[in-house]
Amino acid sequence: MTLLAPDPAPESAPDPTVAVGAPPTVRDSRDGDVAAIHGIYAFHVLHGLASFEEQPPAVDEMARRRAAVIAAGYPHLVAELDGAVVGYSYASAYRPRPAYRFTIENSVYVQDGLRGRGVGRALLGALIDRCEAGPWRQMIAVIGDTGNEPSIGLHAAFGFRRVGTLQAVGFKFGRWVDSVLMQRALGSGEGTDPG
Numbered sequence: 512m513t514l515l516a517p518d519p520a521p522e523s524a525p526d527p528t529v530a531v532g533a534p535p536t537v538r539d540s541r542d543g544d545v546a547a548i549h550g551i552y553a554f555h556v557l558h559g560l561a562s563f564e565e566q567p568p569a570v571d572e573m574a575r576r577r578a579a580v581i582a583a584g585y586p587h588l589v590a591e592l593d594g595a596v597v598g599y600s601y602a603s604a605y606r607p608r609p610a611y612r613f614t615i616e617n618s619v620y621v622q623d624g625l626r627g628r629g630v631g632r633a634l635l636g637a638l639i640d641r642c643e644a645g646p647w648r649q650m651i652a653v654i655g656d657t658g659n660e661p662s663i664g665l666h667a668a669f670g671f672r673r674v675g676t677l678q679a680v681g682f683k684f685g686r687w688v689d690s691v692l693m694q695r696a697l698g699s700g701e702g703t704d705p706g
Contacts, residue, residue, distance in 0.1 A: 535590040535630045537637040547596035549573045560656035563681045586641040590630045597622040600634035614649040643697045652693040671695040
């Protein structure tokens with residue numbers, strides 16, 4: 512799985528229905544949030560490089576993915592502004608082999624037009640807090656495109672360090688795309704054995 516982080520969105524006017532300065536509220540996602548989650552993700556699939564999917568999955572597929580994350584015991588969160596879902600985040604297995612079981616990957620998506628409103632920051636902060644309360648010791652961010660400075664900067668602000676770049680591993684929108692790898696310890700990290 513790849514990290515689904517906020518893309519550098521095309522310039523757009525702020526949503527006039529959202530009060531400027533209202534802080535986002537983060538909570539566990541619910542079944543009724545799937546349509547909004549689908550809309551947010553579909554935009555990024557069609558217009559951004561955070562996801563290497565090229566066609567948005569159907570709503571029922573997004574519901575299946577969410578259910579799988581929750582069934583595996585990982586957090587799946589949404590952010591709201593004035594009662595509307597405007598972003599989501601979740602953790603998932605970094606890789607399926609058993610020795611990776613204490614390492615997770617994060618995914619964060621924010622609705623187009625809301626960059627700079629603190630939605631991504633609220634989602635990533637809450638996700639880290641939830642994951643630190645679990646058994647996991649490392650969090651990996653796999654960020655699509657070296658030009659995705661908003662996502663790279665967001666992760667750096669939360670203590671992620673850049674550990675590498677996979678060059679030209681994706682081909683989307685008629686060009687080769689890199690993946691930036693960032694990593695952060697959770698809790699005591701490698702300082703103690705998991706227990």
